[in-house]
Amino acid sequence: MLDNIAAEGLEVHSLLVWHDGVLIQDAYWDPYGPERLHMMHSVTKSFTAMAVGLAWDDGLLDLDLPVIGFFPEHRAVAPEGIEAMTLRHLLTMTSGHGRGISGGAWRKLKTSWVADFLRQPLDHTPGSVFVYDSACSYVLSAIVQKVTGRTCHAYLRDRVFDPIGLSPAIRWDLSPEGINSGGNGLWCRSSDLLSLGILHLQEGRWQGRQILSRDWVRAATGMQVRDVSLGVLTGEAYLGPGESHEGAEAERREGYGFQWWRGPRNSYSANGLFGQNCFVFPNERAVVAVTAGMDDEDTRLKRMIHDDLRPALGQWRGAELAPRLAELDLACPPPGNISVAPAGWQGLYLARQNEQDIACLRLEIVGDAIRLVVEDRRGRHEVLAGLGHRCEGMTTMTGARLHHAYEADPPGFRVAAWAAWSASDAEGWSCLTLDWAFVETAFRDTLRIRLRGGELRLQREVNVNSSIRSLPELRADQVAEDCREPEEIAP
Incomplete structure (x- = not known):
């Protein structure tokens, strides 16, 4: 498995x-490790389903109740036929909507997410058509909070997370309404993701204690x-089953449970955008958890797990894997190669007009690392990148357009960054490459800064995203005077 991952050049964390x-x-690929939290995208849906299951076990929920009954304050904005939409339809992604809302759209929305969901037109009879929709999961989270008086996170912390020993550092994003995001935005360790699968493989039992009812786990x-x-x-929406976009077609799958995907050979899984997966194999009594930075369309790792790893379980040959x-x-x-850096490269660069709202940049050497400082409309941001080695820190560097609408608001995202110089090319440009691994997410940015005669050109791209992968080239000129303050940047 490790040989195949390396041969294919897959970015597995x-x-x-x-x-x-x-x-x-x-197995953990440095700089990722067992204590790292990792941003979960749609894997989060399977955690939300546990909260619904607990409320169902407690007699607080009936899956066939109409959704609108929990939100009468929003009935005025809802379409005709909304009374037919039930919790069961939310759990099975058969709400009746023609398109599904992605978290990438809602993270920009500062008003009620529940109201936005309920005002969407019903293109189908609820229960008739499967349309994947992160908003369904969010509304389930909102309903759990309505009937328990607690967020999904708090409810699960007492009833599931602590009893089975999940990380106390788990966190879960909140909407503008103070509700856990439901369909995404939970941050946990890889071992916590594995435990999610083990708990369900064991039909809700953990060390002799029934955490979730067997009936719920079987249904889910x-x-x-x-x-x-x-x-x-598309970046902001999941299209309907008959729609295509930029040549991409809908992907056929075996089936769906309650916020769990059904797979081949009686397997099921929790799947997240950009490579978080928890595969459960009841026939083999096995669970495989993965975090990565990969496109959803890239099925190579999934095939390796299903077709190579799964059949090999139980055939251990005693190979010594620890050194590997x-x-x-x-x-x-790579080596930092500071010796080939051009003369006078350190200093302040005033950005030319650009759509990233960047005013200026500063490059400077700090010990055995390079600091890049950027000032834009959001403020001042910096990353320290080790010359030939990784430096780890926190950054608020603007990047929502490349990071599925996630913005590194204070205190920022944790980043491990390295820097390396390349010798001048035939046209006299020297290149500084920066590699930023946002180690609690799937995202890894590569920046190429070319310098010649006081002119700077910067290209930034990302390994995975739901929309664009690179930003337009930024140009700047080295100056001696101080940079303008962020508040002076013209709108």
Whole structure:
């Protein structure tokens, strides 16, 4: 498996394999590690389903109740026929909407997310058509909070997370309404993701204690809807099953449970955008948890797990993997090559007009690292990148357009960054490459800064995103005077 991952050049962050009651292997690619939290995208939906299951177990919810009954204050904005939409339809992604809302759209919305969901037109009879929709999961989170008086996170913390030993550092994003985001935005360790699968493989039992009812787990992971289509993600919406976008077509899948995907050979899984997955194999009594930075359309790792790793379980040959695991690295930093940096490269660069609202940049050497400082409309941001090695820190560097609408608001995102110089090319341009691994997310940015005669050109791209992968080239000129303050930047 490790050979195949390396040969294919896949960006895997962690791979954990549990079989017959034992964690038989856990692999982490540096700078990722066992104590790192990792941003979960749609894997979060399966956590939300647990909260619904607990409320159902407690007799607080009936899955066939109309959704609008929980939000009478929004009835005026809802379309005709809304009374037919039930909790069961939210759980199975059959709400009746023609398109699904992505978290990338709602993270920009500062008003009520519940109201926005309920005002969407009903293109289908609820229960008739599967349309993947993160908003369904959010409304489930809102309903749990209505009936329990607690957020999903608080409810699950007492009833599931603490009893089965999940990380106390788990966090979960909140909407403008103070409700956990439901369909995404939970941050947990890879081992926590593995435990989610183990708990469901064991039909809700953990060390002799029934955490979730067996009936709920069977329903949630069972085949509720067969032969479904995961619509194309445009960045802000999941299209309907018959729609295409920029040549991409809907992906056919085996089926869906309650916020769990059904898979081949009686398997089921929690899947998240850009490579978080928890695969459960009841026939093999196994769970595999993965975090990565990969396109959803890239099925190579999934095929390796289903077709190579799964059949090999139970055939351990005693290979000594410890030295191999210790050497796993996302991308080894190259030598810093500071000796080939051009003369006079340090200093202040005033940006020319640009659509990123960047006013100026500063480059400077700090010990054995390079600091890049950027001032834009959001304020002042910096990243410290080690010359030939990674430096770890926090940054608020603007990047929502490249990071599925996630913005690094204070205190920022944790980043591990390295820098390396390349000698001048035939046209006299020297190149400084910066690699920023946002180690609690799937995102990794690559910046190429070309310098010649006081002129700077910057290109920035990302490994994965739901829309654009690169920003327009930024140009700047080295200046001696102080940079303007951010508040002086023209709108």
